[in-house]
Amino acid sequence: MTTVGLLGPADDAEVAVLAARLAHRGVRPWIVDLARFPASLRISWGGGGVRLDGRPLGEMDAAYLRRVGTALPAAARYDAAAGGAVAVAEGDAALWRAQREPTVAALRDERARHAVRTAVVERLARERPVVNPPRAQSYHRLKPWLLLALGRQGLPVPEWCCGSGGEACGRFAARGRARWGEVVDKPPAGIYKTELWTEQRFAAHRFGRRPALYQRLVRGDTVRCYVLGGQLLGAARIVHGAAVDSSLDQTGIEVVELSADEQRTVERAAQLLGLDFLGLDLQRDARTGESFLLDCNLSPMFASWGRLSQCDVAGRLADHLIACAAGRAGAAAPRPGVLDLVDEAKALFARDADIAALLGAAGRRQAPGGGTWQGP
Ligand SMILES: Nc1ncnc2c1ncn2[C@@H]1O[C@H](COP(=O)(O)OP(=O)(O)O)[C@@H](O)[C@H]1O
Numbered sequence: 001m002t003t004v005g006l007l008g009p010a011d012d013a014e015v016a017v018l019a020a021r022l023a024h025r026g027v028r029p030w031i032v033d034l035a036r037f038p039a040s041l042r043i044s045w046g047g048g049g050v051r052l053d054g055r056p057l058g059e060m061d062a063a064y065l066r067r068v069g070t071a072l073p074a075a076a077r078y079d080a081a082a083g084g085a086v087a088v089a090e091g092d093a094a095l096w097r098a099q100r101e102p103t104v105a106a107l108r109d110e111r112a113r114h115a116v117r118t119a120v121v122e123r124l125a126r127e128r129p130v131v132n133p134p135r136a137q138s139y140h141r142l143k144p145w146l147l148l149a150l151g152r153q154g155l156p157v158p159e160w161c162c163g164s165g166g167e168a169c170g171r172f173a174a175r176g177r178a179r180w181g182e183v184v185d186k187p188p189a190g191i192y193k194t195e196l197w198t199e200q201r202f203a204a205h206r207f208g209r210r211p212a213l214y215q216r217l218v219r220g221d222t223v224r225c226y227v228l229g230g231q232l233l234g235a236a237r238i239v240h241g242a243a244v245d246s247s248l249d250q251t252g253i254e255v256v257e258l259s260a261d262e263q264r265t266v267e268r269a270a271q272l273l274g275l276d277f278l279g280l281d282l283q284r285d286a287r288t289g290e291s292f293l294l295d296c297n298l299s300p301m302f303a304s305w306g307r308l309s310q311c312d313v314a315g316r317l318a319d320h321l322i323a324c325a326a327g328r329a330g331a332a333a334p335r336p337g338v339l340d341l342v343d344e345a346k347a348l349f350a351r352d353a354d355i356a357a358l359l360g361a362a363g364r365r366q367a368p369g370g371g372t373w374q375g376p
């Protein structure tokens with residue numbers, strides 16, 4: 001009997017719909033919410049292998065990774081951390097300590113929990129197909145790396161600049177506005193929203209605390225595309241209001257056909273990242289008709305998109321996982337584990353002249369203008 005693991009909470013819409021599709025195909029999913037570890041999920045690792053609540057992890061023939069767990073501690077109080085910062089400014093060190101210590105303790109605990117959860121899934125990914133493996137999940141959060149990697153391969157990525165060098169970022173914005181009309185200010189780590197660049201935002205940005213990522217604004221439609229096993233599944237324009245970030249005021253979707261170039265772009269991006277399943281965002285320039293690649297989501301939401309578009313992403317993904325489990329789909333073959341990343345990184349550094357220059361500069365002293373990268 002085939003077992004497909006679904007790593008994520010059972011009440012998550014994507015996990016639920018995927019479980020239903022697998023069950024419909026006669027495959028019983030094994031749902032594991034790693035975020036429950038260690039409070040109500042037991043992981044034992046030693047001797048014979050890994051067991052989750054006593055059940056051998058090796059029973060999974062393939063797995064879909066929705067979420068490793070809460071990367072950030074649910075118990076920590078961010079308002080306390082922010083309040084603490086204010087309190088310090090006011091000189092109330094005792095209050096700062098009282099507020100900060102529980103947060104720091106929760107962060108430490110979470111690091112330990114997260115290390116075990118991630119290692120367990122990486123271990124599984126070495127032996128079984130996992131879509132997508134944990135080490136790739138962070139690509140979405142490493143936006144500058146993602147933009148650099150895709151741009152370097154000739155994919156159309158809107159020009160961008162990032163770093164802590166306020167002057168260099170300001171120059172990029174001034175040149176960008178003269179050349180393209182407008183620039184956006186977006187999160188380098190995908191944790192808050194993309195906004196229009198303004199003089200006020202720039203003046204208020206605390207470069208000493210948080211780097212900025214600026215990018216040419218491409219006025220036009222955002223198109224969400226899904227790629228599975230190297231092939232486009234479907235695409236739809238995001239219908240939304242006046243916000244720059246389409247996710248802020250989305251009201252619906254409208255299925256669209258991709259041009260041959262657009263299809264090549266998204267399929268190539270999935271291939272370059274070596275990933276089986278991706279939700280990618282294209283941005284169509286309303287003026288020129290050109291399309292740019294904005295983002296690659298490794299654990300995209302697809303439940304309501306599938307319902308609205310009538311494109312059964314979950315069903316296709318279920319078929320793919322079953323084929324992986326049976327060893328018929330090659331794409332999700334086990335990949336090198338986390339320790340091999342060191343060699344990969346060394347090889348990348350050796351090939352990349354910019355990184356070599358950056359490392360050289362870091363060895364001497366920081367480059368003038370702060371650490372600012374420009375791409376693609
Ligand atoms: N350069 C840009 N030009 C136009 N719109 C953009 C640009 N960058 C982002 N957006 C809008 O903001 C949304 C979110 O940006 P994205 O790069 O996907 O980051 P994330 O999803 O991590 O927040 C996009 O889907 C798009 O609607």
Ligand SMILES: [Mg+2]
Nearest residue numbers: 281295296297
């Ligand atoms: Mg996005």
